[in-house]
Amino acid sequence: MEKSFLEWIVYIIQNYGLWFLKGAGTTLLISFFGTIIGFIIGLVFASIRTIKITHNNFKKILMKIINFLISCYVEVFRGTPMMVQAVIIYFGMQEFMGINFSPTVAGLIIVSINTGAYMIEVVRGGIESIDIGQLEASKSIGMNHWQSMIHIILPQTIKNILPATCNEFIINIKDTSVLNVISVTELFFVTKSIKGAIYRTYETFIVVALIYLILTLTITRIIRYIEKFMDSTDKFTPASSTMPIIFVKKTGEK
Amino acid sequence: MRKNIITIKNLSKSFGNRRILKEINFDINEGDIACIIGPSGSGKSTLLRCINLLEYPDSGKIIYDGKNILTGEYNINKYRSKVGMVFQQFNLFNNLNVIQNCTIGPIKVLRQDPKEAYKTAMKYLTQVQMSSFAEAKPKQLSGGQKQRVAIARALSMNSRVLLFDEPTSALDPETVGEVLKTMKNLASSGLTMIIVTHEMAFAREVSNKIVFMDQGIILEEGHPDNILTNPKHERTKTFLSRFIINE
Ligand SMILES: Nc1ncnc2c1ncn2[C@@H]1O[C@H](COP(=O)(O)OP(=O)(O)OP(=O)(O)O)[C@@H](O)[C@H]1O
Ligand SMILES: [Mg+2]
Numbered sequence: 001m002e003k004s005f006l007e008w009i010v011y012i013i014q015n016y017g018l019w020f021l022k023g024a025g026t027t028l029l030i031s032f033f034g035t036i037i038g039f040i041i042g043l044v045f046a047s048i049r050t051i052k053i054t055h056n057n058f059k060k061i062l063m064k065i066i067n068f069l070i071s072c073y074v075e076v077f078r079g080t081p082m083m084v085q086a087v088i089i090y091f092g093m094q095e096f097m098g099i100n101f102s103p104t105v106a107g108l109i110i111v112s113i114n115t116g117a118y119m120i121e122v123v124r125g126g127i128e129s130i131d132i133g134q135l136e137a138s139k140s141i142g143m144n145h146w147q148s149m150i151h152i153i154l155p156q157t158i159k160n161i162l163p164a165t166c167n168e169f170i171i172n173i174k175d176t177s178v179l180n181v182i183s184v185t186e187l188f189f190v191t192k193s194i195k196g197a198i199y200r201t202y203e204t205f206i207v208v209a210l211i212y213l214i215l216t217l218t219i220t221r222i223i224r225y226i227e228k229f230m231d232s233t234d235k236f237t238p239a240s241s242t243m244p245i246i247f248v249k250k251t252g253e254k
Numbered sequence: 255m256r257k258n259i260i261t262i263k264n265l266s267k268s269f270g271n272r273r274i275l276k277e278i279n280f281d282i283n284e285g286d287i288a289c290i291i292g293p294s295g296s297g298k299s300t301l302l303r304c305i306n307l308l309e310y311p312d313s314g315k316i317i318y319d320g321k322n323i324l325t326g327e328y329n330i331n332k333y334r335s336k337v338g339m340v341f342q343q344f345n346l347f348n349n350l351n352v353i354q355n356c357t358i359g360p361i362k363v364l365r366q367d368p369k370e371a372y373k374t375a376m377k378y379l380t381q382v383q384m385s386s387f388a389e390a391k392p393k394q395l396s397g398g399q400k401q402r403v404a405i406a407r408a409l410s411m412n413s414r415v416l417l418f419d420e421p422t423s424a425l426d427p428e429t430v431g432e433v434l435k436t437m438k439n440l441a442s443s444g445l446t447m448i449i450v451t452h453e454m455a456f457a458r459e460v461s462n463k464i465v466f467m468d469q470g471i472i473l474e475e476g477h478p479d480n481i482l483t484n485p486k487h488e489r490t491k492t493f494l495s496r497f498i499i500n501e
Contacts, residue, residue, distance in 0.1 A: 054310035056326060133345035136308055137404075141359035141411055142335030151358055155349040 008203040016194045023190030024211055030107050030179070030186060031172035037108075038115025039165055043158075045070050045116070046123035047149045070120065077117035083178035086110045090182040107184040111176060115168055122164045126157035159230070166223040170216050187211065256283040259415055259446060260305065260337075265314030267297075267304055274300045276470040278314070282415065282448060287441050289457035289478075290450045292467035293493055298450045301467070302417050305448065306339050335363050338408030342420040344400040346392035352379065352403050353388040356410040364411065371410070378406040382436050398429025402436055409440075416440070418449040454497040458482055466490045 003011060013020075049067055053059045077085065090106045093099040101109070130153055138148035177188035191208040195201050262280040266273065274297045282288060290298050303309040305316065307323075307330055315322045323333050347355050356375035360366040366374075379385040382402040392400055401421055408416050421437070422430045434456050441447060441460040451457055457464060457478060464481040466473050468489050474481060485491050 131343075131345070133341060133343050134347065137339075137341065137345035137347065139308060139331075140306055140334060140339035140341075141407070142331045142333075142363040143359070144331050147362050151362060152347050152349065159349075 005203065008200055009207060012194065012198070012200070012203055012207050016197075019190050019194060020187070020207070020211055023185060023187035024215065026104060026184065027173060027176050027186040027188075028215065030104065030111055030176050030184070031169060034108055034111030034115055034176075035165065035169040035172050037112035038117075038119045038168070041112065041116030042119025042121075042123040043154060045073075045120045046127060047146070047154070049120070049124060050127055050149075051145050074117045074120050077114050078121075081178070082110065082114050082175055083181055085114060086179055086182050089113075103179070103182050103184040106182060107176065107179040107186070110179070111172055115172060118168060119165070122161050122168070123157060126161040126164075127153060129160060130156050162227065162230075163223075166219075169223075170219060173215055173219070174212060256285055258283050259286075259318065261315075261317040262305070263315040263317065265301075265304060265311050265316065267300055267309060267311050274470055275304065275311075278470075278472060280465070280472065282446060284414075284446055285444050286446050286448075286463055287461045288448045288463040288465055289461040290448065290465045290467060291452070291454070291457065291493070292473075296467040297470045298467050299419050302339075302419050302448065302450055306337055306417055307334060308339075331363070335359070335411055336414050338411055338413035338416045340401070340404050340408055340416060340418045340421050342423050344392075344397070344404045344424070346395075346400055346404055346407070348392050350392075351388070352384065352390050352392070352395075355392070355403060356407045359407070359411050374412075375406065375410045378409040379403070381409070381439070382406045396429060397425045398432045401425065401429075401433045405433075405436055405440070409445075415446045415448065418447065418451070420450050420452065422451070422453060452497075454482065454494070466493070468493075 049070060051063060053063050086107070089110055090101075090103070093101065093106070134152055134156065135148055138152045143151070176184070176186050179186055180189040180192065183189065187208060191204055195204040198204070258281065260280075260282040262278055265275055265278040265280075267275040278301060280301075290301065292298055300309060304311045307316075311324065314324070316324055318333060318336070321328060323330065346352075347358065350358060353372065353375055356379060357368065357371040360371035360374060361368055364371075376385060376388070379388060382405055384399060384402050384406060387395065387399065387403070392403070395403065405416075405421075418437070422433050425433060430453075434453065437447070437449070437456075438460055449457070449461070461478050463475060464478045465475040466481060466485070466487075473487050474485065474490055481490065482494060485494060
């Protein structure tokens with residue numbers, strides 16, 4: 001007897017649930033760590049970009065070269081599809097450098113580099129949105145560029161760009177599907193295999209769509225919760241104040 | 255004679271092709287309270303920022319403790335830690351609370367022991383009457399409170415000179431007094447200060463030296479009694495006539 005639509009769905013979940021679970025695990029693993037590594041790439045390179053050399057011509061030229069190289073990196077990885085990057089990097093490394101990564105490791109590297117290119121711009125925007133007075137004040141007490149970045153500027157930047165970073169994570173969950181071209185056994189790749197085994201394209205992809213949706217919605221919720229929690233840690237009540245506290249809304253502050 | 259701390263020689267600075275500072279010469283000795291006055295755009299802030307190297311001068315010398323710090327060999331960050339700055343917009347570190355604002359420099363730059371840094375910071379926060387706010391975040395403070403914390407932050411570095419760029423200009427009129435009072439206390443404690451200000455009565459009271467700047471040069475300088483009551487130049491007179499000095 002021919003199965004109905006719902007029966008197929010149930011059948012797929014019952015028989016291939018574990019496959020999906022493994023695929024989702026790989027997808028989550030690659031997109032989570034890819035986002036974190038990309039985030040770190042963004043912090044480091046954007047911090048390098050904001051170095052200002054006021055004197056010393058040799059260092060000025062050196063900085064120009066470094067900035068140019070960073071721009072190239074950003075433009076190339078933002079201007080080409082990740083699927084193409086995946087093929088070039090994965091097979092390029094095998095052919096020309098004789099490096100044989102497992103597809104999963106290669107996938108992680110590709111997602112990290114790709115996310116990094118986007119995060120550099122996000123972090124730079126974040127740094128630029130911080131009042132210049134913060135950097136000047138840190139310099140005025142003798143901090144060098146990296147001390148200023150690590151202790152003053154980046155903590156404030158990170159707080160501002162957390163939503164954008166989480167967004168990048170969500171995008172990565174969906175975009176890791178292109179890694180099926182290099183046979184990473186992530187969710188999409190698994191789905192194709194299941195489809196090949198049971199010849200039910202429509203039902204299989206409905207199931208995987210639901211799984212992607214559950215992943216992204218759950219993560220969005222978790223992120224919102226974390227954001228709320230972080231905001232609530234800002235409250236302050238002086239235990240023993242001898243002076244009245246005056247809550248002033250941003251007096252003359254930008 | 256009091257010991258010389260900073261000597262500025264022929265210091266010039268341009269932005270684009272506009273010359274903002276033209277061959278400035280300027281001396282600061284230990285214990286000096288110098289007030290820089292002058293019309294808007296005359297280069298007062300730029301001079302102060304050059305002294306702190308937030309702007310890098312185009313030419314000239316800044317001699318600190320007998321050494322020119324503009325040679326490229328001198329450790330600029332070390333120099334900056336000796337010359338503190340208090341900004342018009344306070345610029346407290348927004349991600350840190352009051353006590354952390356005052357200890358981060360001593361711990362990270364001066365490599366002080368955190369306990370020792372905490373003690374020093376608390377001493378100065380008490381001096382500016384902000385110790386009960388040690389755990390507060392900057393955004394929970396009023397303007398005057400922020401500025402007093404900013405002063406404590408600069409003091410915690412044990413700087414030899416403090417630079418103030420219009421420290422009361424961004425404040426509500428009610429809170430100007432508390433900051434000026436704090437600064438007067440500092441002045442009487444013997445700290446060396448360079449203050450850009452429009453508070454003429456305050457300048458007269460605390461300073462031993464008034465510097466009048468106009469269009470990128472120091473037009474005249476001297477004891478407040480001379481400059482404020484008997485200015486030589488017409489432009490100084492015109493400028494001062496806009497202020498009513500209460501005695
Ligand atoms: N970073 C900059 N780039 C270009 N021009 C600048 C810069 N900083 C200052 N200037 C210009 O230099 C001139 C002097 O500025 P400065 O801030 O030193 O004046 P000031 O005496 O402090 O004035 P005020 O009393 O208004 O604070 C102004 O005309 C200003 O427009
Ligand atoms: Mg100014």
